[in-house]
Amino acid sequence: MMANHFETSKPIYLQIVDTIFQTIVRGEIKPGEKLPSVREMAIQSGVNPNTIQRSYAEMERMGVVETKRGQGTFVTERKTIVDELKQTMQTEVIGQFIKNMEELGITKQQIIAALQEYLKEGEEK
Amino acid sequence: MNAFIGLVKKDLSLMRFWYLMWLAFTVIGMGGGYALTEKFDQPDGVVPIFVMLAGIHIFLMPILLLHVLRIEGKNQMWLYNPQSSQMLLFSKICAALLLQIGAQVLLSLYGLFVMSVLVNNDLITRFSEFLPVKQGIYFEMAILSTSIYISMWVVFLWTFYHSLGKFPKLNHFRGLLVLLVWVAYNLLETFLTKIHVIEHNLFAFGFNLQVAPKATYDPSKSWRVEYIEAALPIIPILYYTILTVSLFFAASWLLEKKVEV
Amino acid sequence: MTIRFENVTKKYGSEAALDHVNLQFQPGKIYGLLGPNGSGKSTTLKMITGLVYPNSGTITVLGQQVTRKMCHSVAYLTELDMFYDSFTVDKVVAFYASQFPDFNLEKANELLKEMNLSGDKKMKQLSKGNRGRLKLVLILAREAPILLFDEPLSGLDPMVRDSIVKSLLTYIQFDKQTVVIATHEMDEIEAILDEVMVIYNGRIVGNENVEQLREQQGLSVLEWFKQTMEQMGV
Numbered sequence: 001m002m003a004n005h006f007e008t009s010k011p012i013y014l015q016i017v018d019t020i021f022q023t024i025v026r027g028e029i030k031p032g033e034k035l036p037s038v039r040e041m042a043i044q045s046g047v048n049p050n051t052i053q054r055s056y057a058e059m060e061r062m063g064v065v066e067t068k069r070g071q072g073t074f075v076t077e078r079k080t081i082v083d084e085l086k087q088t089m090q091t092e093v094i095g096q097f098i099k100n101m102e103e104l105g106i107t108k109q110q111i112i113a114a115l116q117e118y119l120k121e122g123e124e125k
Numbered sequence: 126m127n128a129f130i131g132l133v134k135k136d137l138s139l140m141r142f143w144y145l146m147w148l149a150f151t152v153i154g155m156g157g158g159y160a161l162t163e164k165f166d167q168p169d170g171v172v173p174i175f176v177m178l179a180g181i182h183i184f185l186m187p188i189l190l191l192h193v194l195r196i197e198g199k200n201q202m203w204l205y206n207p208q209s210s211q212m213l214l215f216s217k218i219c220a221a222l223l224l225q226i227g228a229q230v231l232l233s234l235y236g237l238f239v240m241s242v243l244v245n246n247d248l249i250t251r252f253s254e255f256l257p258v259k260q261g262i263y264f265e266m267a268i269l270s271t272s273i274y275i276s277m278w279v280v281f282l283w284t285f286y287h288s289l290g291k292f293p294k295l296n297h298f299r300g301l302l303v304l305l306v307w308v309a310y311n312l313l314e315t316f317l318t319k320i321h322v323i324e325h326n327l328f329a330f331g332f333n334l335q336v337a338p339k340a341t342y343d344p345s346k347s348w349r350v351e352y353i354e355a356a357l358p359i360i361p362i363l364y365y366t367i368l369t370v371s372l373f374f375a376a377s378w379l380l381e382k383k384v385e386v
Numbered sequence: 387m388t389i390r391f392e393n394v395t396k397k398y399g400s401e402a403a404l405d406h407v408n409l410q411f412q413p414g415k416i417y418g419l420l421g422p423n424g425s426g427k428s429t430t431l432k433m434i435t436g437l438v439y440p441n442s443g444t445i446t447v448l449g450q451q452v453t454r455k456m457c458h459s460v461a462y463l464t465e466l467d468m469f470y471d472s473f474t475v476d477k478v479v480a481f482y483a484s485q486f487p488d489f490n491l492e493k494a495n496e497l498l499k500e501m502n503l504s505g506d507k508k509m510k511q512l513s514k515g516n517r518g519r520l521k522l523v524l525i526l527a528r529e530a531p532i533l534l535f536d537e538p539l540s541g542l543d544p545m546v547r548d549s550i551v552k553s554l555l556t557y558i559q560f561d562k563q564t565v566v567i568a569t570h571e572m573d574e575i576e577a578i579l580d581e582v583m584v585i586y587n588g589r590i591v592g593n594e595n596v597e598q599l600r601e602q603q604g605l606s607v608l609e610w611f612k613q614t615m616e617q618m619g620v
Contacts (some may be wrong), residue, residue, distance in 0.1 A: 008606035011597045012577055043555045046548075047577040050418055050560065051597065136479070202468040204437055206485050207458035224563025293399040345611060381454055386437035386466075 012047060016055040019045075024064065024075055025086045035065060035073045132216035137223070139196055140189045144224050147185060147196055155235050157168040159242075168246040173241045178269060182232055183279055186225040186272040186297040187279045193217055194283045201287070201386045214280060214373065218273075225272055229265050236261060274365055282307060284376040288383035307331065387446075388413045388532060388564045389434055394443035396429055396588075403429040403587035407444070411564055413531075418579040418596075419568040420611050422620070426588040427568035428465065431534045434566070435462040448531060458487075461528040463521050465537040468517060469509040473518060476505035482524050494527035497557065501549070515546040516533055522550060526557040533558065535567040547574045555576060576607040584614045 006012050014118055023029050035041070038056065044051040054072050059065045067073045076082070100112050126134075158174035194217070197203040206213060279367075282303050289299045318324055391409035395402060404426050409418055419427050422617065432438040432527040433445055436456030445452045448459055469478060475498065481515055483489045501519040503512075512520065518538070525533060538554075539547045551574050569575055576596070584592035599605050605613065 006577060006606075008600065008609060009604040011600045013597060038612055039555075043552055045577075046555065046574070048560075048580060048596075049555070050415075051577070052581055055599075126480065126484040128484055131481055135470075136480050138472065161428070191597060200464075200466040200468065201437075202464060202466055204454060205435065205457050205468075207455050207487075208485065210454065274493065291398060338573075380579070382439075385439065386432055386462075 013051045013058060016041075016045060016047065016052060020055065020059065021064070021085060021089060024082060025089060030074055031075050031082055032077045033075050033081055034071075034076050035075065037072060072103040129212060129216060132213065133220050133223075136193055136217045136220035138301065140220060140224060141191045141283075143192050144228075146190060147188075148228065151178060151231065155238075159238075162242075168242050171242050175236060175239045178235070179232060179264070182225075182228060182268050183275065184273050185228055186221045187275045189221040189224060190217055190276050191222075191279050191283070194280070198283070198287060201384060204380070204384065204386055209377075211374075211377040214377055214380065218276065218280070218373075221276065222273070225269065229268060233261060233265060256350065270365075274369050277369045277376075278307070280377040281379075283374040284379040284384060290377045291383075291385055387411070388448060389566075390446045391430075391433075391585065392444045392446075393522045394433070394440045394445055396433065396438065397441050404433075404440070406476055407501050407585075407588070407590055409583070409590060413564050414561055414617075415580040416558075416560075416567065416578060418572070418582040419566055419585060420535040420570065420572065420607075421568075422584040422615075426492060426585045427570075428536055429476075429588075431462065431536050431568055434532070434534060435460045438461075445451075446594065459530055460532045461488075461525045463525040463533075463535045463538055464609040465540060467517070468521070469517065471508070471510040471515065473509050474505065475503050475507050475509075475512075478509070478520065479505075479523070479527075482527075486528055486530075488529045489525050490529055492555060493557070494523055497523040497526055500553070509512060515542050518542050518546060518550070522553060522572055525544060526553060529559075529567070531563060533565045535565070537569055537571075538567065539571050544574075551575065551578060572608045572611060579607065582607050582610070584611060586615070586618050586620070 006015050020029075020035070026030060034093065035056070036044065038049050038052045041047075041052045043050070046122075048075065056065065058066070063075050063076060064085060065075055106114070154174065155178065159171060162168055162170035162174075203211075203213065285306060286299050286303050289295050290304060293304070387410050389409070389411040390408050394404055394407045394409075396404040405425075407430070410428075419430060421427050429438060433440060433452065434447055434456070436452045436454045439452075444614065447456055450456075473481075474490055478567050479491070479494050479498070483491045483494070501516075501523065503516060503520060505521070507516075509517070518541075522538065525535070538550060540548070553576060567575060567579070579596050581591075582594055582596055582599075592610070596607060599607065603610065
């Protein structure tokens with residue numbers, strides 16, 4: 001997995017933050033668990049360590065991770081923050097979806113109907 | 126590993142192939158020559174073969190140096206090295222010198238063999254009871270020093286040639302310019318020796334050595350080798366020593382400042 | 387400032403490879419030097435290493451004016467074929483170790499193992515990819531303050547490219563070493579760069595921070611490079 005998959009319109013460090021948040025929200029990295037070191041993460045994602053450093057700083061600023069001196073970076077112990085994060089990301093995705101639909105001129109009722117239809121088909125398959 | 130030893134080792138391995146070829150041909154020349162003299166029952170024939178082999182050995186060191194320099198000159202990446210340019214060149218010269226000495230030891234062994242052939246056939250009138258060690262050493266020294274002198278010209282002219290590399294317009298004339306420098310020097314040298322004062326004093330200082338082999342061919346008795354008195358001229362030797370050293374430093378300077386990758 | 391070019395011009399005959407170039411490289415950053423072939427990238431790197439001298443202007447590296455001995459503190463990966471055919475991998479490594487005081491033999495052996503290069507292979511037996519890998523071993527094993535890469539990915543297949551980028555990330559000491567990568571291929575390398583510069587016809591025609599490009603202009607390095615070249619009329 002190398003670097004060419006990044007979107008051009010968004011800074012790489014924020015895209016890295018998004019990726020890490022997804023793994024936290026999915027529970028792949030649990031509250032209180034250690035994140036890979038900056039260098040490890042850089043190698044995994046094919047990204048400059050300075051950029052990863054910036055991603056970690058950003059996540060720390062948001063309170064999602066904590067850096068313990070000499071030990072590394074850990075996901076916060078506070079479950080509420082992780083829940084909040086999940087909530088925020090969910091809202092973001094829905095917001096984007098609704099926006100896209102509205103751009104197509106689809107009304108709220110139609111959206112709900114289309115969504116129910118879609119999910120039902122998915123279950124039947 | 127010490128940096129200089131590392132360089133010499135590298136240069137030795139770059140020279141190895143052609144050196145072995147040279148040795149192989151020399152041995153073939155020696156053996157083949159001897160076989161021919163045996164076949165035609167001309168034991169004295171070993172002498173001209175020896176002289177010829179000794180003669181071409183003057184060119185061994187220059188050829189080895191030219192060979193490694195040509196390899197390095199392909200992209201000049203050998204200059205990506207923190208050692209001084211003197212050391213880079215000196216290592217090549219040392220490597221070539223080592224191999225030259227090795228080849229001359231082989232040559233001396235053949236010389237001994239030639240002596241024994243001559244002695245066995247009663248072809249030597251003097252020194253028949255002992256080996257001409259002193260003469261042998263001076264003879265080898267003469268080959269070696271001539272070889273070193275030519276080598277230094279090769280090194281200097283090679284760096285001069287590559288110093289011109291950054292002038293694309295001169296690209297087609299570089300070889301010509303090198304030749305020009307060489308011819309110009311020789312004209313100058315001839316001119317200098319013609320100057321009255323120099324001409325008369327050039328051989329003023331010297332010390333006598335009984336070294337010069339004088340080989341004469343008498344059809345009835347065939348080859349005769351004698352050693353006659355010869356003066357070793359001090360001034361020319363001093364002159365060529367200084368010239369050789371100067372060529373080395375000039376080459377190093379050019380390599381340091383003017384040759385680019 | 388680790389590296390500084392002041393008004394540097396380099397001419398080959400009447401043709402200028404670099405034309406009054408002013409450049410600065412800061413310590414601890416990774417720079418991408420971009421430009422089409424023949425634009426002056428290689429000349430720039432060779433000048434920092436002290437393998438080529440300017441006709442006018444000054445180049446200072448680590449506070450000193452550059453001489454041929456600069457490669458004492460500058461590790462340089464050339465695009466040229468630098469190996470002697472008859473040498474084995476071990477012999478090449480031993481030679482470099484003997485010449486450069488900052489060469490870390492242990493690190494070199496570790497890198498050789500990682501890249502599956504066996505020590506007894508001769509240069510003429512090595513594939514192009516393996517030659518590229520060996521060049522990388524030789525530069526990454528040096529603990530020099532400055533590392534210069536001239537087209538480290540050029541002509542190599544995607545697998546090799548990925549492994550090379552990975553080794554760069556693994557072995558460069560980002561806090562201590564200043565890195566300049568000259569390339570005309572940006573895909574794999576873009577995300578490891580801090581700063582990018584475009585050089586064209588011997589002049590610096592663009593100079594940006596990679597993340598700022600995305601934040602402020604919404605451009606990837608490749609898009610920005612194309613745009614810059616279009617402005618130059620290419």
